[in-house]
Amino acid sequence: MALVLNDDEVMLADATRGLLDRAAPVSAFRALRDSGDALRYSPELLAALAENGLVAPNIAEEDGGVGMGAAAVAVIVEQAAHNLAAAPLISAAMAAELIGWLGSPGQREALLSAIMTGELVVACALEEAGRHNPAKVETSFDNKVLTGRKTAVIDGVGAGRMLVSAANSDRVGLYLVDPAVDGCIVEAIAAVDGRNLATVRLDGAPAEALGGDDADEAISAAIDLGRALLAAELLGLADHAFDMTVSYLKERKQFDRIIGTYQALQHRAARLYARLDLARSVVLKALRALDEKSDETSLLASLAKCVMTELARDVLVEAVQMHGGIGVTDEFDLGLYFKRVRVSGDLLGDDRFHAERLAQEKWGL
Amino acid sequence: MSDSEAFRAETRVWLEANCPLGARNLPNAPENSVWGGRNPHWPSGDQKLWLERMAERGWTVPEWPKEFGGGGLDKHEAAVLAQEMARIGAHSPLASLGIWMLGPALLEFGTDKQKRKYLPDIAKGKVRWAQGYSEPGAGSDLAGVQTRGELVDGKWVVNGQKIWTTYGDKCDMIFALVRTEPDVPKHQGISFLLLDMDQDGITTRPIELINGDAHFCETFFDNAVTDQANIVGERGQGWTVAKFLLGHERAMIGQASGAGMGKPLEEVAKGTLGVDGLRAEPALRQEIVDNLLGSWVMQIAMERMRDQARAHAMNPHTPSVLKLTGTELNYARTELVGALNGIETLTMGDGDTRRWLSAPANCIAGGSNEIQLNILAKRALELPEQK
Numbered sequence: 001m002a003l004v005l006n007d008d009e010v011m012l013a014d015a016t017r018g019l020l021d022r023a024a025p026v027s028a029f030r031a032l033r034d035s036g037d038a039l040r041y042s043p044e045l046l047a048a049l050a051e052n053g054l055v056a057p058n059i060a061e062e063d064g065g066v067g068m069g070a071a072a073v074a075v076i077v078e079q080a081a082h083n084l085a086a087a088p089l090i091s092a093a094m095a096a097e098l099i100g101w102l103g104s105p106g107q108r109e110a111l112l113s114a115i116m117t118g119e120l121v122v123a124c125a126l127e128e129a130g131r132h133n134p135a136k137v138e139t140s141f142d143n144k145v146l147t148g149r150k151t152a153v154i155d156g157v158g159a160g161r162m163l164v165s166a167a168n169s170d171r172v173g174l175y176l177v178d179p180a181v182d183g184c185i186v187e188a189i190a191a192v193d194g195r196n197l198a199t200v201r202l203d204g205a206p207a208e209a210l211g212g213d214d215a216d217e218a219i220s221a222a223i224d225l226g227r228a229l230l231a232a233e234l235l236g237l238a239d240h241a242f243d244m245t246v247s248y249l250k251e252r253k254q255f256d257r258i259i260g261t262y263q264a265l266q267h268r269a270a271r272l273y274a275r276l277d278l279a280r281s282v283v284l285k286a287l288r289a290l291d292e293k294s295d296e297t298s299l300l301a302s303l304a305k306c307v308m309t310e311l312a313r314d315v316l317v318e319a320v321q322m323h324g325g326i327g328v329t330d331e332f333d334l335g336l337y338f339k340r341v342r343v344s345g346d347l348l349g350d351d352r353f354h355a356e357r358l359a360q361e362k363w364g365l
Numbered sequence: 366m367s368d369s370e371a372f373r374a375e376t377r378v379w380l381e382a383n384c385p386l387g388a389r390n391l392p393n394a395p396e397n398s399v400w401g402g403r404n405p406h407w408p409s410g411d412q413k414l415w416l417e418r419m420a421e422r423g424w425t426v427p428e429w430p431k432e433f434g435g436g437g438l439d440k441h442e443a444a445v446l447a448q449e450m451a452r453i454g455a456h457s458p459l460a461s462l463g464i465w466m467l468g469p470a471l472l473e474f475g476t477d478k479q480k481r482k483y484l485p486d487i488a489k490g491k492v493r494w495a496q497g498y499s500e501p502g503a504g505s506d507l508a509g510v511q512t513r514g515e516l517v518d519g520k521w522v523v524n525g526q527k528i529w530t531t532y533g534d535k536c537d538m539i540f541a542l543v544r545t546e547p548d549v550p551k552h553q554g555i556s557f558l559l560l561d562m563d564q565d566g567i568t569t570r571p572i573e574l575i576n577g578d579a580h581f582c583e584t585f586f587d588n589a590v591t592d593q594a595n596i597v598g599e600r601g602q603g604w605t606v607a608k609f610l611l612g613h614e615r616a617m618i619g620q621a622s623g624a625g626m627g628k629p630l631e632e633v634a635k636g637t638l639g640v641d642g643l644r645a646e647p648a649l650r651q652e653i654v655d656n657l658l659g660s661w662v663m664q665i666a667m668e669r670m671r672d673q674a675r676a677h678a679m680n681p682h683t684p685s686v687l688k689l690t691g692t693e694l695n696y697a698r699t700e701l702v703g704a705l706n707g708i709e710t711l712t713m714g715d716g717d718t719r720r721w722l723s724a725p726a727n728c729i730a731g732g733s734n735e736i737q738l739n740i741l742a743k744r745a746l747e748l749p750e751q752k
Contacts, residue, residue: 277682
């Protein structure tokens with residue numbers, strides 16, 4: 001498909017934005033953060049999004065879903081990022097991908113429609129290293145129980161089910177666990193950006209396999225999807241912070257002149273604009289590749305995550321600097337984006353991780 | 366079979382039968398370019414034949430209307446033609462500022478008479494065009510051109526000097542920005558004139574560049590004349606035409622730079638230091654990887670620009686983005702190739718070294734990269750100007 005949003009995607013973006021501007025302004029996220037609520041997302045918002053078909057629209061039609069692709073999910077995630085909307089959207093899409101790929105008919109029926117309606121949050125516990133390392137799977141599945149420790153589990157706190165990757169003899173499988181069972185301890189990581197993030201300690205937690213015992217391909221596909229969606233989230237965050245900054249450059253006066261008239265600042269802003277324009281095509285390219293099941297999907301997802309992690313970081317550093325003192329105060333919203341960009345950037349691999357992966361796997365260096 | 370499949374099949378057969386072997390799989394090097402003109406230089410007989418056959422079908426300019434010497438193809442058919450040409454390694458039959466620059470301007474702003482007079486000769490490669498934009502005193506400040514044009518007895522009389530005229534000494538005609546209304550604000554006093562260079566009033570002098578080439582010229586106008594009708598767009602509206610063309614030029618420079626020439630950087634790295642040697646030099650490896658990442662991003666951005674053009678949803682600022690990014694990446698790439706090749710290739714006889722010495726010019730031509738940043742700040746971001 002062309003690297004241009006089609007009419008349906010444009011309508012979806014507008015509808016999502018409209019809903020979020022009413023139901024989830026940035027002030028709602030801030031209030032939730034300040035409340036210290038353990039869930040860190042809003043069940044009411046999740047329900048409202050679900051009601052409008054905006055939760056895991058990648059669930060296939062034969063499973064009762066909307067049957068849209070990764071690009072549609074990304075449109076929603078990108079709009080949510082603008083408002084820092086507190087809803088478990090990326091975890092839902094990744095879980096839906098894994099369950100749709102691996103799940104038995106019974107598992108699909110039990111889980112997918114509940115995810116779509118927002119009644120059930122299923123978190124994916126695929127990570128074991130503090131710094132992203134998808135190759136590390138030391139958690140084991142033996143005698144129908146899981147043992148090990150997972151980290152960086154998105155929306156893990158309060159999740160109704162978890163999908164845990166674990167070694168089973170020499171293969172990696174995916175296992176469904178109810179976090180309420182004995183032997184499963186979920187602890188919150190108090191991430192700076194207010195996102196729901198958890199560690200999971202598994203000490204003989206009973207679990208059932210999702211599909212067969214070999215889930216490698218499905219896990220890789222879900223990680224590709226997650227990377228592309230995080231890239232879309234970073235794009236929304238960076239766009240938002242950049243727009244705030246350009247507006248500020250047009251109104252702030254020093255030395256009796258609008259600071260946006262200074263060429264030093266103009267050129268810095270123009271360079272960020274140029275990079276955002278280029279990055280937009282890379283994110284869309286990765287999403288189209290996911291939906292077309294292109295051979296290069298995984299590398300393109302890495303490219304999108306690489307480019308957006310670095311760019312969003314640079315945009316936020318510049319945004320804070322150009323705002324001056326106000327930019328480092330907690331009461332000003334920019335700091336919320338600064339923190340979110342950091343965590344989204346590090347999840348599923350930062351720019352350095354992906355640059356190294358591409359150096360080796362794309363260019364053989 | 367759909368129309369599109371039929372067109373592809375037909376095109377494939379025609380290309381196989383009509384593209385001579387000597388016009389296939391040629392290195393993308395200046396010496397293989399065919400520029401046509403009144404005194405054409407043919408790199409080979411096969412390339413002459415190839416141009417004649419392609420021009421006959423209007424396929425030097427596949428998307429121009431047939432009545433003006435074009436092929437009358439739609440975008441999809443043109444894409445099929447390009448793919449089928451690439452399939453057999455067919456060389457582009459004609460390199461031409463007439464095709465890339467003047468043609469699009471005439472199609473957009475020209476009168477019917479001008480289109481009939483000039484476009485077919487451009488399509489057939491019969492007339493070679495030069496671009497007369499920059500002046501010694503009007504580089505980044507292009508709208509400050511001072512070359513004067515006065516209407517005397519139904520003819521424009523032109524006096525002044527242009528610079529950086531690409532292949533000015535080999536061209537037959539020139540399209541030039543000329544100040545015809547000296548008393549109005551600078552952007553409103555320029556006209557876009559067409560002049561025959563085969564006259565005593567126009568002389569050229571090549572300028573040798575740091576890369577050893579002398580493709581750029583100074584062009585002097587000393588009471589040069591052209592018919593009153595040879596103005597594109599209204600009198601005083603030349604800046605509008607110029608801006609339109611600069612968009613084309615920027616996208617072109619950006620794409621050409623972004624696509625690069627010569628061997629891919631990773632191949633150069635493997636063929637020189639090798640993978641292990643490169644890993645022993647992490648700083649160098651990092652720069653190479655950054656450059657490869659940037660080039661891949663450019664490639665995808667160009668794909669998107671083509672898709673946007675097809676969907677009539679172009680971001681008007683993208684040409685500046687591509688120009689800025691493509692030329693910077695190209696400079697870095699040529700510099701890295703030199704670092705990998707080693708000191709014995711740092712000679713004027715080495716192609717990679719000459720490409721490196723050519724790269725800074727791309728960061729300057731078509732509006733320097735600082736001008737692109739100004740344009741983005743002003744037009745895309747609408748940042749205010751200092752009063």
